[in-house]
Amino acid sequence: MPARFRIVAQAIAVLLAMVAIAAIPAGIELFTVMQLTLFAAMAVLALSLAFIWGFGGILSFGQTAFFGLGGYAYAVAAINFQDSTPAILLAIVVPALFAAVLGYFVFFGRISDVYLGVITLTVTLILFNCVNSTSGEEYHIGKALLGGFNGMPSVPTFNMPFDPSQVLSPEQSWYITAGALLAVFLLLRLLLALPAGRVIVAVRENEVRASLLGYDPRLIKCLTFILGGAIAGLAGALYVNWGAFVSPTIFSLSLSAEIIIWITVGGLGTLLGPIVGCVLIEYIVANIGSQQLLNSNLVLGAVLLVFVLLLPKGLVPTARDLLLRLVPAPRPKVERLDETLSSQAAPPHPAGAE
Amino acid sequence: MAELVPLLKAEHLTMRFGGVVANDDITFTLDEMELRCLIGPNGAGKSTFFKTLTGQLVPTSGAIAFRGLPIAGKESHQIARMGIGIKTQVPNVFNGLSVRENIWLAVRRRATPRQQGPAVNAVLEMIRLTDHADRIVATLAHGQRQWVEIGMVLAAEPELILLDEPAAGMTDEETFHTAAIIREINQTRAIIVVEHDMEFIKQIAKKVTVFHQGRVLVEDTVSKVLADQRVRDVYLGKKVAA
Amino acid sequence: MAIYVILALDVLNGIASLFLLCLGLAIIFGMMKIINLAHGEFVMLGAYATVISANAGVNIWIAMLVVAPLFVGLMGLVIERCLIRFLYGRLVDSMLATWGLSLLIIGIITTIFGNTQQGVPTPLGGFSIGAYQSSYYTLFLAGMALLMMAVVYGVMRYTRFGLIARATMQNPAMAATLGVNPARVYMSTFAVGAAVTGLAGGLLAPVSGITPGMGGAYVAKAFMTVVGGGAAILSGTMSAASLFGAVNQLGAYFTTPVYGEVIVFTTAIVLIRLLPQGISDRFFKGNL
Numbered sequence: 001m002p003a004r005f006r007i008v009a010q011a012i013a014v015l016l017a018m019v020a021i022a023a024i025p026a027g028i029e030l031f032t033v034m035q036l037t038l039f040a041a042m043a044v045l046a047l048s049l050a051f052i053w054g055f056g057g058i059l060s061f062g063q064t065a066f067f068g069l070g071g072y073a074y075a076v077a078a079i080n081f082q083d084s085t086p087a088i089l090l091a092i093v094v095p096a097l098f099a100a101v102l103g104y105f106v107f108f109g110r111i112s113d114v115y116l117g118v119i120t121l122t123v124t125l126i127l128f129n130c131v132n133s134t135s136g137e138e139y140h141i142g143k144a145l146l147g148g149f150n151g152m153p154s155v156p157t158f159n160m161p162f163d164p165s166q167v168l169s170p171e172q173s174w175y176i177t178a179g180a181l182l183a184v185f186l187l188l189r190l191l192l193a194l195p196a197g198r199v200i201v202a203v204r205e206n207e208v209r210a211s212l213l214g215y216d217p218r219l220i221k222c223l224t225f226i227l228g229g230a231i232a233g234l235a236g237a238l239y240v241n242w243g244a245f246v247s248p249t250i251f252s253l254s255l256s257a258e259i260i261i262w263i264t265v266g267g268l269g270t271l272l273g274p275i276v277g278c279v280l281i282e283y284i285v286a287n288i289g290s291q292q293l294l295n296s297n298l299v300l301g302a303v304l305l306v307f308v309l310l311l312p313k314g315l316v317p318t319a320r321d322l323l324l325r326l327v328p329a330p331r332p333k334v335e336r337l338d339e340t341l342s343s344q345a346a347p348p349h350p351a352g353a354e
Numbered sequence: 355m356a357e358l359v360p361l362l363k364a365e366h367l368t369m370r371f372g373g374v375v376a377n378d379d380i381t382f383t384l385d386e387m388e389l390r391c392l393i394g395p396n397g398a399g400k401s402t403f404f405k406t407l408t409g410q411l412v413p414t415s416g417a418i419a420f421r422g423l424p425i426a427g428k429e430s431h432q433i434a435r436m437g438i439g440i441k442t443q444v445p446n447v448f449n450g451l452s453v454r455e456n457i458w459l460a461v462r463r464r465a466t467p468r469q470q471g472p473a474v475n476a477v478l479e480m481i482r483l484t485d486h487a488d489r490i491v492a493t494l495a496h497g498q499r500q501w502v503e504i505g506m507v508l509a510a511e512p513e514l515i516l517l518d519e520p521a522a523g524m525t526d527e528e529t530f531h532t533a534a535i536i537r538e539i540n541q542t543r544a545i546i547v548v549e550h551d552m553e554f555i556k557q558i559a560k561k562v563t564v565f566h567q568g569r570v571l572v573e574d575t576v577s578k579v580l581a582d583q584r585v586r587d588v589y590l591g592k593k594v595a596a
Numbered sequence: 597m598a599i600y601v602i603l604a605l606d607v608l609n610g611i612a613s614l615f616l617l618c619l620g621l622a623i624i625f626g627m628m629k630i631i632n633l634a635h636g637e638f639v640m641l642g643a644y645a646t647v648i649s650a651n652a653g654v655n656i657w658i659a660m661l662v663v664a665p666l667f668v669g670l671m672g673l674v675i676e677r678c679l680i681r682f683l684y685g686r687l688v689d690s691m692l693a694t695w696g697l698s699l700l701i702i703g704i705i706t707t708i709f710g711n712t713q714q715g716v717p718t719p720l721g722g723f724s725i726g727a728y729q730s731s732y733y734t735l736f737l738a739g740m741a742l743l744m745m746a747v748v749y750g751v752m753r754y755t756r757f758g759l760i761a762r763a764t765m766q767n768p769a770m771a772a773t774l775g776v777n778p779a780r781v782y783m784s785t786f787a788v789g790a791a792v793t794g795l796a797g798g799l800l801a802p803v804s805g806i807t808p809g810m811g812g813a814y815v816a817k818a819f820m821t822v823v824g825g826g827a828a829i830l831s832g833t834m835s836a837a838s839l840f841g842a843v844n845q846l847g848a849y850f851t852t853p854v855y856g857e858v859i860v861f862t863t864a865i866v867l868i869r870l871l872p873q874g875i876s877d878r879f880f881k882g883n884l
Contacts (some may be wrong), residue, residue: 059688109869114631114687118819119868122861125816129861133854195462200450202459209446209503211430212408212439213510214463254810257695264692298703304696308689309682372881 014186021178025171025318033174038242039282040177043275045235046182046262050274051188053230055197057204058221059113062120063259065127066095066229068250070236072131072146075155075246078146084158091237092230099229103222110218121256127252158241168241176183177238182274183226188271200224258285261304267314276316290348359422361386361544362407367416367426369402369568375404376402377413378568384514389540391555391576392548394565396588400548401443401566404518407546408440409433420514435463439512443519443548445499447506449492453483456491456502460509473509480535481505497528504535515545521554533557552580564588598726603849609734611841612741613800615834617814618821619744620793622833625822627765627785631691634675634698635818636811638790642668642797643806644705647714656719656802657723664798665791672790676783684782698811705808718802733802740799744792749830752884761785762884797868826874830884835875840864 025033045067062206073094077087102123106116135148144152158176162164168176191197200220203210207217249255258281266277269275281303288296311318362384369377377399377500384390392400403482405411407418418426425433434440454474461473478484481501486494491502500520507515520536521529530550536558539545549555555562559576566588572579579585601717621635642664650659679697683690720732752758764771764781769875772778821840825832843863848856871878 025599059691105865105869109872111868111872114869115823116873117631117691118816119865121816122820126858126861129854129857133852172668196629198451198455198459202451205448205450206446208410208430208442209448209506210436210459212442212446213460213506214431214434216429253816257699260692260695295703295707297699298707301696301699301701302704305693305700308693308696309679312689348451 014182017182021175021182024178030170034170034242035286037170037174037177037298038239039279040174040181041235041238041242042262043181043278044177044238045232046259046266046274046278047181047184047188047271048231048235049259050263050266050268050271051225051231054269054271054274055192055204056200056221056224056228057113058225058228059117060120060203060225060228061117061256061260062122062124063228063232064251064253064256065120065124066099066232067239067255068124068127068131068246068248068285069095069098070233071240071246071250072152072236073233074237074240075152076141076144076146078156079152080142082156082161083164084156085161087156088158088234088237092233095233095236096226099226100222103225103229107218107221107225116230121253124251124253124256128248128253131251132248147247149248150329151245151249154246155244155246157244173241177242180234180238184234185271185275224247258300261300261307263314264304265307265314267316267318270314270316273314273316277314280315359419360384360419361388362420362546364403364407364418365416367403367406367418368414369399369406370413370414371393373520375568376406378407380416380568380570382563382570384544384546387540387542387544389545389560390547391559391562392546392565393552393555393562393579394571397567398565398588399568400565401518402568404434404516404546404548407433407516408438408442434510436510437513439507439510439515441500441503441507441517441520443522445496447499448493452488452489453478453488453494453502454487457505457509460506464509464511477505477509480508482531490551495504497524500524500528500532501535504532508539513543515539515543517545517547519549520547521549521551529554530557556580598728601725602728602730603845605730605734606849607845608738610845611838612734612737614817614821614841614844615741615837616697616737616744616796616799617793618818618825618833619748619829619838620789620791620796621818622825622829623748623792624786625746626827626829627761627789628782629687630680630683631682631687631694631784631819633691633694633727633815634701634811636813636815637698637778638668638672638793638811639797639800639814640705640806640808640811641671642703642794643801643810644709644714644797645794646798647806656716659716660798660801661795665795665802668789668794668797669787670778671794673783673787674788675790680786681779681782691879699816702811703809703838709808711807714806716802716806717841736877737799744795745830745834748792749884752829757784808827816861820861820868824864824867824871824874826871826876826878826880828874828876828880830883831880832874832876835879836867839875 024036043062043337048066049060049063052060070091072093074087077090078084081087097269106119111119131146132149134146135150139146139147139148158168158173160168192201199210199215201219203215204344210220211217236250239250262281263274264277265281266275267273281300284299285296286301288294307314360383362382364380364382367377367380368375380403384405392403394400402411406413406426409425409428409432411438412427412520417424418435420438423436425436431446450460457474458470461470461477465473470522475484478487479548480505483498483501483505486498491499494502500523504520521532524532533554536545536547547550547558555576562574562576562579563570564572564585570584571588572585617639620638621632624630624632645664645667646659649663650656654663675697680690686793687822718731718733720736720807722729722731724730752762760771760776761781764776764778765773768778817840821836822833825836840860840863844856844860847859851859867875
């Protein structure tokens with residue numbers, strides 16, 4: 001597709017998305033809007049791992065560490081400041097700082113990718129254990145009691161910027177959450193089109209060559225990791241805003257697994273895929289929970305197995321390939337052969353920025 | 355009187371892997387714009403020596419100076435930024451990106467945004483891949499991928515170029531073309547080439563260093579080295595004192 | 597004085613349990629470089645096999661030492677044929693697929709047995725040291741750990757199977773040219789690794805709360821230990837298990853059990869940072 005046509009098509013898609021976001025509360029009942037708000041918050045979390053894994057080549061098994069830190073940072077700050085605006089900022093900054101420390105430790109220590117997965121998993125467990133044992137009056141940050149395994153109830157939800165008296169309604173929370181999702185999506189797309197984004201992809205493609213060209217792969221990966229942490233933190237704040245509640249289960253290992261499932265199902269190496277995968281899986285999980293026949297672990301496990309073995313590219317890239325084959329676009333033959341070959345030659349990391 | 359600092363000087367360079375001494379007290383000097391070939395049988399230590407120059411290995415002891423600046427033990431990206439370009443034995447290119455993007459990533463470290471376009475096109479011309487510029491590198495033939503890598507190395511405009519088996523896996527025609535590129539590059543910068551292909555060496559070499567069992571056996575002009583009986587013996591596996 | 601003996605027994609218990617838990621994983625990871633994230637579930641299956649057969653009247657020792665490893669070994673064989681063998685060389689895919697497998701197994705067991713905790717009484721009884729109580733089972737576990745170490749060492753070092761296994765581990769292509777079928781070796785190794793893990797599950801059944809989700813607590817620790825131990829299956833795993841087991845128990849004793857976990861996790865991270873190839877790369881290079 002010629003570049004200009006693509007940009008116009010993408011701009012139209014963005015406009016449609018904005019219209020849809022604005023129109024949803026008008027046409028859909030409140031309960032569903034709130035469910036969609038939850039999905040949107042989770043989708044932001046999906047994007048954080050989709051970016052660092054699909055484009056940066058960093059498979060983190062513990063993205064919930066940053067999700068949880070963001071959630072708790074928001075809760076503690078919101079209770080202390082009685083204003084959500086600085087709380088949201090802290091929800092982004094605190095996980096980013098933590099990611100910086102952990103990233104420095106891991107990437108500048110030249111730890112291989114496999115062990116990175118084990119370390120991030122372990123960090124999540126550490127955080128879960130620590131926060132879980134903070135029951136009791138003595139565990140508090142400022143005015144906020146951490147609450148241990150019971151969590152922190154009655155967390156103040158979002159209010160209008162710097163105006164604590166105007167708390168957001170559920171519809172407005174939807175606008176903010178979905179808007180944040182769209183904004184993060186666009187931000188990442190933009191980043192990937194800029195030289196910095198190409199360098200991130202290059203480091204994933206071939207770290208040796210990137211360093212032989214003068215790029216410091218340790219620094220690039222660390223920065224990528226920090227961005228992922230910041231986005232996950234934002235997702236944490238959005239999530240706590242939705243439920244007005246946070247507990248140690250936000251650090252759960254099973255949620256870490258689910259994020260990976262969303263991306264595997266939706267399509268690694270794309271940005272849209274993980275969003276689709278997230279909404280789809282979360283919808284399935286929500287509906288399984290309400291019936292007795294099938295255990296949710298069983299279904300999730302089976303889904304993951306099926307996708308890894310049979311549909312390794314995921315839903316969105318597979319759908320896109322099918323569509324491209326259907327549409328008889330007038331493209332030079334050489335290019336099409338390349339696309340087919342490149343999709344075979346470069347599993348499981350298709351390099352395109354989608 | 356001020357002594358002319360050689361472009362590259364390795365002194366008492368030793369590389370040990372556990373009990374194996376891959377490089378034993380190597381002293382090596384390279385002058386500006388010199389073309390040097392490193393040859394020797396398998397296991398002689400050429401590639402190990404090469405990797406200490408590129409930062410892929412940290413030498414156990416010894417010093418390496420690039421225009422007087424120490425580089426032994428530095429990170430690869432630091433050495434690359436100092437002006438040393440490296441083409442590795444197994445092609446290290448960005449397989450999932452297009453030829454143009456590969457070259458561009460190399461070019462952008464040296465060129466302003468405005469210069470980047472023409473610079474990329476110039477490199478594509480030189481490696482004769484202009485028509486394939488938008489193809490994904492993974493789909494190219496092996497020889498073409500080698501050229502992409504050579505192009506990337508050149509695009510960064512290094513002052514010293516290290517080539518590890520640039521003709522490996524190439525057809526005779528491709529080898530001939532690669533030799534032409536190397537001679538052309540040598541008009542403006544120094545090159546160290548590690549190679550096995552004797553026909554290729556004959557096409558490009560001037561001075562040759564022969565490695566044997568981790569040490570330098572002989573260092574002389576190509577004709578003298580290829581006529582040296584010790585070199586022949588070493589390649590045939592006979593025991594030769596270094 | 598007595599308290600130190602008790603503490604030492606606790607540490608011994610921690611080390612022995614961790615070693616038994618990790619041995620099967622070390623065999624599988626060491627041989628095939630497969631990250632089996634369903635490892636915890638193999639332990640769980642061994643525990644369930646023990647509980648079910650013991651409650652059905654089988655002698656507890658037979659249930660632990662025979663039924664559990666046989667059952668899980670068989671499961672391992674089936675899983676290797678149906679799933680794992682498609683994943684060799686695909687590191688990330690093997691992680692994802694085995695995670696899916698882990699969820700699937702948990703789901704199946706939950707569907708069959710429900711979520712309530714099962715248990716089986718600890719055999720052997722206890723003894724006192726001074727004012728404190730300890731259990732003979734602790735000594736039994738330590739003995740089993742030593743026995744397993746000796747058995748694995750013996751098999752690897754002195755049997756034909758062990759030699760073939762070690763050769764395939766070091767250089768599969770070369771072994772193939774010598775007439776060995778690497779696929780067969782991987783299959784039997786995975787089954788053996790699974791059986792050893794099942795045995796660990798059986799041995800730990802009397803001292804754990806047995807639920808479908810119990811495996812989750814073991815996966816992270818097992819991987820940390822195997823990764824921290826490095827390529828040497830026995831010396832690496834034993835040294836890592838000793839370090840982490842001791843740190844865990846001592847940490848739990850001097851602070852709280854939860855912080856004991858935190859301390860051991862932190863130790864593991866620091867260890868991997870300092871010795872990226874594991875303990876055996878530094879101290880036991882080339883050994884079993």
